[in-house]
């Protein structure tokens with residue numbers, strides 16, 4: 001069954017990989033969660049900032065050492081062995097240090113953290129998307145009322161990838177947050193959307209106009225309609241990407257599961273009779289056939305070139321072998337420019353021919369028909385032929401056709 005409410009994160013999961021969406025929000029199998037140190041860094045920093053700004057709103061500055069100590073204690077809650085490092089070059093300590101550094105830098109830049117009146121920190125809001133039965137939930141890192149009376153929706157980012165305001169992910173997340181805030185606080189009209197990138201020490205900010213919000217609402221409606229259709233047809237295809245490395249369902253995924261099964265079977269020294277092993281065998285055979293076909297195709301191209309060369313040298317058009325013959329046809333050809341080859345020239349040609357009385361019907365049929373039925377049959381005046389000249393491409397047409405005998409000579 002589909003979830004009762006959606007968030008920018010669940011909609012993003014569907015957009016990135018429908019199969020992951022089905023695992024995460026519909027099937028919900030019990031799996032061993034992959035804990036990425038990047039995600040844990042984000043959680044620990046977010047928690048520290050939440051306390052910092054809550055106290056700052058009351059005019060209390062949380063001492064820097066206490067903030068760092070709080071952050072450090074968060075890391076004590078996770079077993080370092082359970083963390084999946086993104087590369088052999090990074091250690092868990094590197095992530096702890098990165099989080100501490102961004103937190104300290106943010107602390108010095110934004111002290112005393114009195115960013116207007118805090119209306120909510122890690123604020124959970126829900127609203128019904130207009131003209132749909134769907135509820136959208138939003139969890140906002142910080143919502144504050146600034147001194148000029150406007151609102152600011154702030155989201156902290158601790159990742160390495162920085163979005164821009166025109167990016168779909170930015171608009172989906174921050175636009176949905178704005179719709180949630182407008183629903184909860186209809187008295188406010190001026191709303192700033194800010195993402196603070198802690199690692200880059202950058203802010204990405206914008207305001208979304210009512211038209212832009214309408215457009216976003218329509219995009220969300222379309223995504224929701226696609227999810228409903230996917231559920232009705234049980235059509236949630238896996239979409240592999242670099243994100244698979246962080247997916248909790250990799251070992252269950254139809255696109256990735258076989259590899260894991262084979263690794264296990266190899267370790268178990270299996271006798272090769274399981275369906276997974278038979279599938280691996282067939283896949284191996286299929287790859288072998290595919291490669292052979294490629295080789296044959298290359299060989300066929302090379303033989304064709306040799307036969308065309310010999311046909312020119314010997315001035316012959318048929319070569320006989322024990323098992324049949326090969327026809328080699330080399331002819332001159334005249335073709336009208338095509339739309340694919342030159343769009344503008346093709347449009348000009350259209351205009352020219354359509355201006356000739358009685359010709360348009362032939363031309364609309366297609367360029368080849370026009371050449372066959374009009375140009376080559378001499379139905380054009382000399383002036384028309386001259387006008388057509390610049391649209392005619394002349395070249396050589398080479399056709400090589402193998403004709404195996406029904407009854408091979410060597411079998412007779």
Ligand code: SF4
Nearest residue numbers: 017020238244247253
């Ligand atoms: S492993 Fe990749 S393809 Fe499979 S469900 Fe997860 S994200 Fe999708």
